[in-house]
Amino acid sequence: MASDATGIEALIELMARLPGLGPRSARRAVLMMLKKRGQVMAPLAQAMAQVALTARDCHICGNISTEETCPICADPARATGTICVVEDVADLWALERGGVFKGRYHVLGGTLSALDAIGPDELGIPRLARRVADQGIAEVILALNATVDGQTTAHYIADALAGTQAEITTLAQGVPVGGELDYLDDGTIGAALRARRRV
Numbered sequence: 241m242a243s244d245a246t247g248i249e250a251l252i253e254l255m256a257r258l259p260g261l262g263p264r265s266a267r268r269a270v271l272m273m274l275k276k277r278g279q280v281m282a283p284l285a286q287a288m289a290q291v292a293l294t295a296r297d298c299h300i301c302g303n304i305s306t307e308e309t310c311p312i313c314a315d316p317a318r319a320t321g322t323i324c325v326v327e328d329v330a331d332l333w334a335l336e337r338g339g340v341f342k343g344r345y346h347v348l349g350g351t352l353s354a355l356d357a358i359g360p361d362e363l364g365i366p367r368l369a370r371r372v373a374d375q376g377i378a379e380v381i382l383a384l385n386a387t388v389d390g391q392t393t394a395h396y397i398a399d400a401l402a403g404t405q406a407e408i409t410t411l412a413q414g415v416p417v418g419g420e421l422d423y424l425d426d427g428t429i430g431a432a433l434r435a436r437r438r439v
């Protein structure tokens with residue numbers, strides 16, 4: 241029994257590291273899974289093992305999926321002339337929940353930061369610039385967070401794309417200063433996207 245308890249405690253400690261779960265919620269979740277091993281725990285463990293092996297960054301846009309090309313880049317129904325630049329996959333998911341944007345994405349995976357040695361290469365900005373130039377992209381929407389780092393990065397990208405044919409726009413009202421896209425409700429994101437303005 242002692243080894244069992246150790247294994248379960250280790251699982252609870254791992255679960256407690258997840259966002260939104262403290263030790264109490266982790267304990268409750270693990271207990272629920274233990275009681276429903278067949279219906280919940282085993283399928284969950286299998287799904288996690290599968291995705292852990294196959295998850296990767298899309299080679300075109302940086303979105304996370306289990307394919308080399310993510311479902312958005314692979315979807316022929318999505319407009320090819322517009323690229324929406326976001327900081328994180330969470331922002332892409334937030335925009336997709338809004339259901340307003342029907343173009344393609346570029347996921348930066350962060351913001352420029354001299355302190356953390358994150359430069360344009362780490363954010364795939366040269367790859368974005370090549371994509372914009374090579375594919376004749378008509379519009380690049382900078383949907384970055386309204387934080388100092390987000391706006392610094394947005395200005396850098398606008399400068400980097402200044403020589404291309406693309407019109408550079410940014411989200412309009414509805415994004416509060418200091419606000420992060422992932423925390424906005426779907427309607428607010430949609431309104432901000434529709435009312436975007438030229439940089």
Ligand SMILES: [Zn+2]
Pocket residue numbers: 298299300301302303309310311312313314
């Ligand atoms: Zn993609």
